Amino acid sequence: MTDLKKHMIVSSRVRLARNIAKIPFPFKMSPFEAASVIDKVFNALKSTGEYNLYKLNELSDIECLSLKERYLISNDLIKNRNIGAVILNSNETISVMVNEEDHIRAQCVLPGLDINTAYEEIKKVDLALNSALNIAYDDELGYITSCPTNLGTGLRASALCFLPGLSTLNDIGKIVKSFSHINAEVRGVYGEGTKATGYLYQVSNKTTLGITEEELVEDVKAMVLELAEKEVKARERILNMCDPDIIDNIMRSYGILTNAYKLTTDEFMSLSADARMGACLGYTPDIDEQKLNTLLLDVQPATLIVKGGKNYTAEERDIARAALVKRMLNNN
Amino acid sequence: MLCAICGKNQAVFKLPANYNNNLVSLPLCEECAVKLGFIKPAVNHFTGVYKTGRSEQRVCPCCRTTEREFSKNGAGCSECYKVFKDIIKPVIVKIHGDVKHKTSLENLKGDNIVKSLEMQLEEAKARNDFSEAQRIFDEIQRRKS
Ligand SMILES: [Zn+2]
């Protein structure tokens, strides 16, 4: 049965920017100060839960890239490789980058639309940091951040949305405009090398100062729910159009995705977006959302190597990727 | 080392990346890294806040950032936001509007943290962890002062 509401919100994310008072920001800090910040942050967290510390200069290129592919670290942290570290909880829902743009960038990512839980989780991290460290704070400016755009709450709440209907009908701009009174913005998700990656959009708050954490989370949620409602209508319209080209494209993509012997990462990204669209419109067999979301991370080249424990060549990776996709999608 | 993309600028870091379906360690200059979407562009919102000819050259006592450097590179540490408060204000109003910080996290404000630390201190004493107790005690003193 077709359920037009499925495959809509991939994940929810809340991130905090925090700094320790009176220690230079990462771009200006000494290696000694950097090491001491890493120690301080790890000590503050490890008494509150099961956390592991990874210093980037102790990791291989492949390990760094895999962390990056799984959105646990950013390239900006890799740029600061000699002073940067990441602290992860055991199930990797919480990631705390140390010495990126700010001393501390903590994020919680959860599947589906669950910004509130992500926010509750990150609040615990915040409390642990604030009780153990002298976090830079000003009554008027709120939490002090390296870049003034993050001042105030230092909080960015976001949801990753899959919007094939609205994006095919070119309707997103219109909706965002009609919601301009709300503190939320919508951006297309572009891959590196600025190739758009399959109908994915990031909804997040615009500003961080002068709005409470709770208001900010509610605003982002309101925008997400509005988009979700309009996306269902857009999907209905596309179904009613019965456009042979759209249908053909979806079915071909599904065919290749589930039958190919070799798949590159880029091919996987674009084929899986079409297949996901097919699943939500009912043109192709349904795909378990969680399985597909896991696949999106697991098929990335460095993660294939790290999880497979083998140092594949490019061609071997493409073969392994196709095999993994087949295995995951065929036992629904 | 030269940037692998433009071949002209000096590379500022090496980025492990999936480039044309190959896993490589790309030496990149800042410009190409931004252009390819690998890193965020470094935007300094405080550019131009320093007016040449200003008689006094203020310096942040904590990170030694001068007013001129502040205008070029932005804040060097949290204290810079106090030292250069007057020239920062208009920039912040431009970004966020003329607003003050609002929060729903009143529990993270000073008093509550001290209370929570005092509880942790008692717990540390109870389990004879004196080095931890000393650390918490110092932290409480620092926050009270
Ligand atoms: Zn270059």
Ligand SMILES: [Zn+2]
């Ligand atoms: Zn300073």
